[in-house]
Amino acid sequence: MPKRPTTLLDELGIAAGNVLDAATGVFTPTLRLGVTGLSRAGKTIFITSLVNNLIEGGRLPLFAPLAEGRLIAARLAEQPDSGVPRFAYEKHLAALRAPTPAWPESTRRISQLRLELRYQSARWHAGFTGPQTLNLDIVDYPGEWLLDLPLLGKTFAEWSAEEFAAATAPPRDRLARPWLAITQSLDALAEASGPDAEILARAFTEYLLACRADEHALSTLPPGRFLMPGDLEGSPALTFAPLPAPQHPVRSSTLYAMLERRFEAYKSLVVRPFFRDHFARLDRQIVLVDALAALNAGPRAMADLESALAEILRAFRPGGANLLTGIFARRIDRILFAATKADHLHHTAHDRLENILDKLVDAAARRAKFAGAETRSLALAAIRATTEGTVDEDGETLPCIIGVPQKGEALDGVNYDGTTQIAFYPGDLPDFPGPLFDAGKTTSLKFLRFSPPTRDPATPGLPHIRLDRGLEFLIGDRMR
Numbered sequence: 336m337p338k339r340p341t342t343l344l345d346e347l348g349i350a351a352g353n354v355l356d357a358a359t360g361v362f363t364p365t366l367r368l369g370v371t372g373l374s375r376a377g378k379t380i381f382i383t384s385l386v387n388n389l390i391e392g393g394r395l396p397l398f399a400p401l402a403e404g405r406l407i408a409a410r411l412a413e414q415p416d417s418g419v420p421r422f423a424y425e426k427h428l429a430a431l432r433a434p435t436p437a438w439p440e441s442t443r444r445i446s447q448l449r450l451e452l453r454y455q456s457a458r459w460h461a462g463f464t465g466p467q468t469l470n471l472d473i474v475d476y477p478g479e480w481l482l483d484l485p486l487l488g489k490t491f492a493e494w495s496a497e498e499f500a501a502a503t504a505p506p507r508d509r510l511a512r513p514w515l516a517i518t519q520s521l522d523a524l525a526e527a528s529g530p531d532a533e534i535l536a537r538a539f540t541e542y543l544l545a546c547r548a549d550e551h552a553l554s555t556l557p558p559g560r561f562l563m564p565g566d567l568e569g570s571p572a573l574t575f576a577p578l579p580a581p582q583h584p585v586r587s588s589t590l591y592a593m594l595e596r597r598f599e600a601y602k603s604l605v606v607r608p609f610f611r612d613h614f615a616r617l618d619r620q621i622v623l624v625d626a627l628a629a630l631n632a633g634p635r636a637m638a639d640l641e642s643a644l645a646e647i648l649r650a651f652r653p654g655g656a657n658l659l660t661g662i663f664a665r666r667i668d669r670i671l672f673a674a675t676k677a678d679h680l681h682h683t684a685h686d687r688l689e690n691i692l693d694k695l696v697d698a699a700a701r702r703a704k705f706a707g708a709e710t711r712s713l714a715l716a717a718i719r720a721t722t723e724g725t726v727d728e729d730g731e732t733l734p735c736i737i738g739v740p741q742k743g744e745a746l747d748g749v750n751y752d753g754t755t756q757i758a759f760y761p762g763d764l765p766d767f768p769g770p771l772f773d774a775g776k777t778t779s780l781k782f783l784r785f786s787p788p789t790r791d792p793a794t795p796g797l798p799h800i801r802l803d804r805g806l807e808f809l810i811g812d813r814m815r
């Protein structure tokens with residue numbers, strides 16, 4: 336099947352949508368903030384904490400509108416797009432504020448929330464105009480979906496060849512065995528059968544899931560909806576898998592032709608509408624990165640995360656991959672890269688975590704800058720689950736963190752039950768991150784997952800680290 340170029344209709348759709356946004360924004364300025372990151376990076380926690388801290392007036396000393404006493408009120412407002420599910424803020428907050436707090440359910444699909452911010456401008460003429468309003472539309476979507484952008488420029492044969500090539504390198508070669516065995520056992524040139532397609536798609540999805548599992552923590556795993564199907568689970572557009580290219584043109588009734596059609600349907604019915612209807616309309620973007628999970632898994636996972644981020648951030652580049660990117664990249668003018676879960680480290684290591692993040696997004700960030708977007712890297716914890724202290728080890732005093740490891744976490748042969756508090760030294764992050772990406776080196780870093788903090792009724796807002804810095808960069812200038 337030939338490559339399908341981006342149609343004029345797509346472009347017009349985007350242009351019309353943007354004009355409409357501008358028109359409806361005449362009365363109340365609106366800022367659309369995209370929140371993304373790979374699965375479990377911390378999107379749900381980030382949005383819940385951001386909204387909660389703004390509504391309750393939490394501790395945000397570096398967020399100027401609040402620090403200067405200009406934020407009058409923040410409240411949830413009616414959904415802007417009736418076709419997009421609402422971010423379940425109340426449900427997530429209830430889980431975190433329960434007598435036994437629990438981490439809420441993670442992002443599985445796109446969702447949205449509108450926050451109405453009333454503030455007093457700091458400009459000289461503000462006294463004449465009275466309070467202003469900014470609608471902050473927060474759009475939560477899986478980063479896996481951005482990995483699909485390059486698929487728009489690929490044929491089924493090209494994509495299949497890349498997948499088979501990627502599955503030859505360790506650790507993927509071992510994980511790919513069951514899927515490759517099933518692929519070999521089927522005749523791609525035989526009559527198409529729905530069950531054959533399902534068996535293949537399931538084996539391929541299981542291979543992708545195995546790659547993503549904790550001990551490997553690989554990240555470059557498109558098609559995005561195979562791991563994050565959203566509402567499309569089980570639909571034919573997701574029931575395909577790579578197949579070796581046939582030597583000759585094939586009949587349309589073959590398994591190969593059927594999967595090729597489904598691949599094309601995936602592009603036109605799933606990937607393209609997401610970019611056109613949602614991504615293209617964002618003004619600002621935060622990309623959350625769980626560097627600690629990759630550090631836990633070792634240099635290969637770090638290198639893989641680096642290339643996944645480069646793929647994800649291609650979406651923010653002008654021109655390049657396809658015409659679509661050129662149209663929407665111009666609109667996003669600020670991108671914040673955030674290394675999440677910084678509460679897993681003592682604050683003395685936060686700068687080093689930022690260095691690692693810088694290295695992870697280096698090439699991609701340089702490209703985004705080229706597109707006119709201002710970028711920044713920040714280590715933060717949207718919710719702080721630990722406190723700090725020191726431990727003595729072999730006569731040395733080491734900075735440590737104190738928290739309750741989540742049920743099921745294990746360290747040095749001890750299995751934690753979710754109730755025991757420990758003081759923990761996760762190891763030293765290096766000053767220069769290079770060796771962390773070197774497959775020849777081993778690291779002795781270990782990060783545990785902690786239970787969420789119990790509520791402190793005396794303090795408004797969920798506890799966090801540096802959330803206010805992130806907020807200032809993302810929306811502070813629009814509330815001057």
Ligand code: GDP
Binds near residue numbers: 379439677
């Ligand atoms: P996503 O929605 O899939 O991106 O991820 P979540 O926001 O649900 O986060 C996944 C998990 O990471 C949560 O269940 C928490 O265990 C952990 N987590 C996320 N953010 C933080 C944080 O700021 N601090 C700590 N300690 N854990 C976090």
